[in-house]
Amino acid sequence: MEKKSIDVILERLPERMQLPLRKVRSAVEDKATEIVLRTDRALCIYEANKQFYVTESGCLTDSCCVEGLVYSTSKEIEQTVMRLCDYSVYTHQHEINSGYITIENGVRVGLCGKAVMGEGKVANIRDIGTLSFRIARDIHHCSDELLKKLVPPGGVLICGAPGSGKTTLIRDMARQLSYRCRVSLLDERGELSAFSRGKNGFPLGLCDVYAGYPKGFAANCAIRSMSPAIIVCDEMGNQNDVELLLYSVRCGVTFIATVHAASMSDLRNRKITSDMINTGAFRYIVFIGGNRGVGSINKIYEMCDKRA
Numbered sequence: 248m249e250k251k252s253i254d255v256i257l258e259r260l261p262e263r264m265q266l267p268l269r270k271v272r273s274a275v276e277d278k279a280t281e282i283v284l285r286t287d288r289a290l291c292i293y294e295a296n297k298q299f300y301v302t303e304s305g306c307l308t309d310s311c312c313v314e315g316l317v318y319s320t321s322k323e324i325e326q327t328v329m330r331l332c333d334y335s336v337y338t339h340q341h342e343i344n345s346g347y348i349t350i351e352n353g354v355r356v357g358l359c360g361k362a363v364m365g366e367g368k369v370a371n372i373r374d375i376g377t378l379s380f381r382i383a384r385d386i387h388h389c390s391d392e393l394l395k396k397l398v399p400p401g402g403v404l405i406c407g408a409p410g411s412g413k414t415t416l417i418r419d420m421a422r423q424l425s426y427r428c429r430v431s432l433l434d435e436r437g438e439l440s441a442f443s444r445g446k447n448g449f450p451l452g453l454c455d456v457y458a459g460y461p462k463g464f465a466a467n468c469a470i471r472s473m474s475p476a477i478i479v480c481d482e483m484g485n486q487n488d489v490e491l492l493l494y495s496v497r498c499g500v501t502f503i504a505t506v507h508a509a510s511m512s513d514l515r516n517r518k519i520t521s522d523m524i525n526t527g528a529f530r531y532i533v534f535i536g537g538n539r540g541v542g543s544i545n546k547i548y549e550m551c552d553k554r555a
Contacts, residue, residue: 250351250352251276251352252352252353252354252382252383252384253272253276253279253382255350255351255352255354256282256354256380256382257269259327259330259331259350259380260284260327261319261323261326261327263317264290264317264319264323266305267301267302267303267304267305267317268282268290268301268305268317269305270304270305270306271292271301271305271306271307274307275292275294275299275307278294278295279292279293279294279382280293280294280295280381280382280410281293281379281380281381281382281410282379282380282382283377283378283379283380284319284323284324284327284377284378284379284380285319285376285377286319286320286321286324286376286377287318287319287320287321288318288319289301289311289316289317289318290316290317290318290319292307293410295410297309300313300316300317301316301317302315302316302317303315303316303317321376324375324376324378325375327378328348328358328375328378331348331350331356331378332348340371343358343371343372344368344369344370344371344372345369346358346359346372347436349436349437349438351441351448352383352441352448352449353383353414353437353438353439353440353441353448353449354380354381354382354383354441355381355383355436355437355438356378356379356380356381357377357378357379357381358372358375358377358378359375359376359377359379360372360373360374360375360376360377361373361374381438383414383415383438383441384415384541385415385418385419385449385450386415386419386541386542387419387422388419388423389412389415389416389419389540389541389542390416390417390419390420390423390542391542392542392544393416393420393533393542393544394420394423394424396544396547397531399501399530400420400424400427400477400503401476401477401501401502401503401530402501402502402503402528402529402530402531403420403502403503403504403529403530403531403533404483404502404504404505404506404523404524404529404531404532404533405417405503405504405505405506405533405535406505406506406507406508406509406514406532406533406534406535407505407507407508407509407534407535407536408507408509408536409507411535411536412535412536412540412541412542413481413505413535414438414439414481414505415541415542416535416541416542417439417479417481417503417504417505418439418449418451419542420479420503421439421451421452421454421477421479421503422450422451422452422454423452424477424503425451425452425453425454426452426453428476428477429455429473429474429475429476429477430452430453430454430455430475430476430477430478430479431454431455431456431457431465431466431469431473431475431477431478431479432451432454432455432456432457432478432479432480433457433460433462433465433466433469433478433479433480433481434456434457434458434459434480434481435459435460435461435462435465435480435481436481436482437458437459438481439451439456439479439481440454440456440458442456442458442459454479455469455473455475457469462480462483462487462488462491463487463488463490463491466478466480466491466494466495467494470494470495470498470500475500476500476501477500477501477502477503478495478500478501478502478503479502479503479504480502480503480504480505481504481505482505482506482507483504483505483506483523484506484507484519484520485519486519486522488504488519488523489519489522489523489526492523492526492528493526493528495528496526496527496528501528501530502528502529504529506520506523508520508534509534510534511532511534511548514532524550529550530549530550531547531548531549531550532547532548532550533546533547533548534546534547
């Protein structure tokens with residue numbers, strides 16, 4: 248890609264914040280996971296287990312009490328939202344209602360504000376007070392270690408905490424596996440492919456990409472028309488996903504997916520994730536995380552017919 252994710256973020260921020268952030272860029276761009284703006288609060292940069300603040304002179308500090316920190320006003324938050332939507336909120340309304348906007352390079356921007364309800368659903372989000380820019384990265388071959396351990400490579404549930412690198416990992420798995428078999432990539436939120444104007448922002452090999460589709464609908468389309476051996480998708484965790492997995496098992500298609508979970512007991516103690524495991528769709532349950540970088544493996548469980 249021509250631009251790095253940090254460049255995409257900087258372009259969307261208010262001008263007065265860009266210069267201080269550019270001064271600290273070299274110190275944070277390789278480790279930062281999120282840049283967060285909050286109304287009348289200091290701009291915050293998060294790493295795996297740390298958080299930092301930026302002064303107007305362009306220095307980093309781990310204290311929120313020093314003078315001269317970069318703050319965000321409500322007007323600046325509002326203007327940033329308009330930039331994120333390319334000044335057309337209507338075209339991004341579905342995403343906004345879901346609490347995020349995805350921009351170039353697969354950067355997902357989380358939104359917090361006041362929900363406007365209609366017919367029991369979120370119809371809009373007003374008075375947005377927080378914008379959380381999640382920094383997307385594409386790391387080639389970060390899945391090498393894992394792929395060597397998975398034979399065959401399908402039927403994999405990747406588990407870890409937010410920010411542990413699940414999305415980056417399965418993107419690389421999809422890319423590498425697409426040269427061995429047919430792979431359909433279900434990219435509901437736009438983070439996996441960074442799809443824009445008919446092209447993937449991230450190189451994805453020979454994957455067939457369904458961008459912006461609801462997962463269930465995309466999976467049905469893929470199974471009926473693309474004959475995938477493996478379907479790859481991110482962030483499972485509701486009843487519709489359980490039904491989707493049951494359908495894929497009946498059709499003989501294997502999944503590689505992710506879920507937020509810290510341990511096997513965590514998975515088993517939640518009904519939805521327990522039901523997901525019990526569909527039989529996953530041969531391997533993989534827990535990742537730690538300080539060894541994206542793709543570092545904590546534990547692999549190989550499921551048997553009796554379930555784990």
